[in-house]
Amino acid sequence: MAVSLVTVDRPETGQRGGRVDAVWDWVQVLSGLGLALFLALHTLLTASVLLGASVLNAVAGALEAVHLDTLAHWIVPVLFLVHFAAAARKVPFRVREQRALWAQARMLRHADTWAWIFQAASGMAVLLLGVMHMWTTINAGAIEAAASAARVQSGGWVVLYLLLAPLGQAHAVIGVYRAGVKWGFIQDACRAQAVRLGLYVLAGGLVLSLAALVRYATL
Amino acid sequence: MARTLTFHIFRYNPQDPDSTPHMQDFVLEETANMTLFIALNRLREEQDPGLMFDFCCRAGICGSCGMVVNGRPRLACQTKTKDLPETITLLPLPVFKLIGDLCVDTGTWFREMYTRTESWIHTSQPFDPAKEEARMDNAVAEAIYEMERCIECGCCIAACSTARMRPDFLGAAGLARIARFAVDPRDERTDKDYFELIGNDFGVFGCMGLLACEDVCPKNLPLQNQLGFLRRKMGITAVKQLLGR
Numbered sequence: 001m002a003v004s005l006v007t008v009d010r011p012e013t014g015q016r017g018g019r020v021d022a023v024w025d026w027v028q029v030l031s032g033l034g035l036a037l038f039l040a041l042h043t044l045l046t047a048s049v050l051l052g053a054s055v056l057n058a059v060a061g062a063l064e065a066v067h068l069d070t071l072a073h074w075i076v077p078v079l080f081l082v083h084f085a086a087a088a089r090k091v092p093f094r095v096r097e098q099r100a101l102w103a104q105a106r107m108l109r110h111a112d113t114w115a116w117i118f119q120a121a122s123g124m125a126v127l128l129l130g131v132m133h134m135w136t137t138i139n140a141g142a143i144e145a146a147a148s149a150a151r152v153q154s155g156g157w158v159v160l161y162l163l164l165a166p167l168g169q170a171h172a173v174i175g176v177y178r179a180g181v182k183w184g185f186i187q188d189a190c191r192a193q194a195v196r197l198g199l200y201v202l203a204g205g206l207v208l209s210l211a212a213l214v215r216y217a218t219l
Numbered sequence: 220m221a222r223t224l225t226f227h228i229f230r231y232n233p234q235d236p237d238s239t240p241h242m243q244d245f246v247l248e249e250t251a252n253m254t255l256f257i258a259l260n261r262l263r264e265e266q267d268p269g270l271m272f273d274f275c276c277r278a279g280i281c282g283s284c285g286m287v288v289n290g291r292p293r294l295a296c297q298t299k300t301k302d303l304p305e306t307i308t309l310l311p312l313p314v315f316k317l318i319g320d321l322c323v324d325t326g327t328w329f330r331e332m333y334t335r336t337e338s339w340i341h342t343s344q345p346f347d348p349a350k351e352e353a354r355m356d357n358a359v360a361e362a363i364y365e366m367e368r369c370i371e372c373g374c375c376i377a378a379c380s381t382a383r384m385r386p387d388f389l390g391a392a393g394l395a396r397i398a399r400f401a402v403d404p405r406d407e408r409t410d411k412d413y414f415e416l417i418g419n420d421f422g423v424f425g426c427m428g429l430l431a432c433e434d435v436c437p438k439n440l441p442l443q444n445q446l447g448f449l450r451r452k453m454g455i456t457a458v459k460q461l462l463g464r
Contacts, residue, residue, distance in 0.1 A: 019418070019457055019460060019461065021418070021419040021420040021424045021425075022414075022418055022419075022424055022453065022454060022456075022457030023457065023461070024424075025424040025450075025454065026454060026457070026458070089420065090425075090427055092384055097384040097385075100380075100383045100384045101380055101383070101384055103313075103383075104313070104380045104383045104384075105380070107287065107290050107310070107313075108290055108291065108378060108431060109290050110378070110429070110431050110434065112428075112429045112430045112431065112434075113380055113429050113431055116380070116427060116429050178427075178428045179428075181428040181430060181443065181447065182426065182427075182428035182446070182447065182450055183447055183450055183451055183454070184444065184446070184447020184448050184450060184451050185447070186447075187443070187444050187447070188433065188441060188443045188444055191430075191443070
């Protein structure tokens with residue numbers, strides 16, 4: 001029998017040997033930043049339809065010519081699931097933890113604490129909606145304005161995008177802010193400016209994606 | 220014109236089997252320069268001698284009178300009633316063991332934290348009481364002192380959602396304690412040694428960056444910056460270890 005099969009009953013004081021935790025923390029921040037960067041580029045690509053369907057088709061064609069779409073079709077789903085696995089370590093799945101967190105948030109009335117609860121909840125929603133979106137687009141073939149417009153105009157998809165776009169963007173902006181705070185790149189002296197910048201970026205992203213959605217709905 | 224303040228105060232004595240957790244209302248006329256420390260003492264002297272709360276220095280130094288005031292952990296002695304609305308809700312600090320009413324046992328928590336972080340200067344130098352202390356650069360001394368200003372009131376721990384969900388989490392006070400030794404040139408511990416203490420989800424990688432600790436610290440300690448500094452330091456140490464360096 002191997003020693004690795006034995007589980008030792010001892011109090012979890014948390015000391016010693018946390019390399020796995022450190023690796024997961026790196027995976028969480030790097031996959032999150034990768035997804036945020038992808039989302040920013042994705043928002044710009046989809047919003048290029050505001051300049052005309054031919055512009056979006058040209059941009060998409062240029063990306064497809066260098067096989068960036070194929071690369072994204074492989075990397076993004078992997079990043080997506082890996083990020084979920086890494087971030088889920090912090091999400092309170094147990095009822096006891098959820099009650100404690102809820103009581104804390106209601107007691108404290110603290111913006112960053114509520115923002116984290118939103119992030120955890122939106123992460124779960126984005127996981128579900130994002131998988132549906134990715135499955136459809138990956139199987140749809142070439143990226144074309146007409147195909148996107150047809151999808152948006154076909155019943156329930158517009159509801160999915162009206163949820164996915166704001167939730168995904170808010171999740172990404174809060175996530176990048178929190179990564180900056182946690183890793184010390186946003187210091188206390190510039191925290192207020194970072195929050196303001198994040199809100200501007202979020203507002204810009206929301207305007208772009210919602211305007212694009214309206215364009216697809218009317219194309 | 221003096222205001223009439225209404226205090227909603229948490230009452231419960233875990234030692235008394237007949238006691239049940241409940242909120243009790245007290246009414247008090249506000250006086251000039253009244254702090255919560257003064258108000259609570261008057262309530263105890265004039266209305267209920269059984270009201271339990273801690274205080275000692277009344278100057279924001281001893282850290283005894285931490286409690287949740289209208290939702291935020293803070294020191295009763297530093298909180299002026301004129302800065303609060305007429306209705307004031309007082310709760311004991313969460314996370315810590317309740318002694319009774321507003322009184323909690325922060326000592327046991329901090330004692331355990333000191334043991335876990337091995338909170339003393341680790342040196343191989345023999346101690347010579349007759350010898351003059353080794354000189355230290357002033358900037359380094361100030362950096363150490365900045366973290367030494369912690370009065371162990373427990374407000375940062377009570378404000379931390381992670382600490383409230385996960386009792387083993389070291390919290391800002393514990394991590395800041397490590398940051399204090401990490402900049403002390405007399406401590407011979409290396410980053411690898413610190414990694415063994417806090418390089419896990421119970422330590423620095425458990426921090427979710429909600430910053431409530433930073434926002435409630437009554438001594439305005441730079442907790443956000445210290446937590447970021449430690450996470451980078453421990454993250455880089457982990458990568459070096461993985462690369463075998």
